[in-house]
Amino acid sequence: MIHIMMTGVAETVNYQIIQIYDAIERPHQYLRITPDLSHEKPLPIDDASEEKISELLRIGNEQASKYNEKLDKFIDLLLAE
Known part of the structure; x- marks a missing residue:
């Protein structure tokens, strides 16, 4: 259960950061x-x-x-x- 919760949080943050770097047109910096x-x-x-x-x-x-x-x-x- 802990693995599922932690993985979900990590994947959500990863998605959000990818969106931010895409928005500033620097996806290669992540x-x-x-x-x-x-x-x-x-x-x-x-x-x-x-x-x-x-x-x-x-x-x-x-x-x-x-x-x-x-x-x-x-x-x-x-x-x-």
């Missing part, structure tokens, strides 16, 4: 990356142990590597304008 984390085991949000923080860093680094090309292109675009 990038949304939604990584698939379904293969990751859930991490408790109230556990800030070193082990859990290390796990979050590992996941973040993997995702950044996976989307590296998109992120680099987006950064180049923003720096050019």
Whole structure:
């Protein structure tokens, strides 16, 4: 149930932002990356142990590597304008 609620909110905000960037004729200045984390085991949000923080860093680094090309292109675009 929480997944459905959070996904709905995220998709609504994404739609609204797309509309705003389209309205100002700069749709290329918006990038949304939604990584698939379904293969990751859930991490408790109230556990800030070193082990859990290390796990979050590992996941973040993997995702950044996976989307590296998109992120680099987006950064180049923003720096050019």
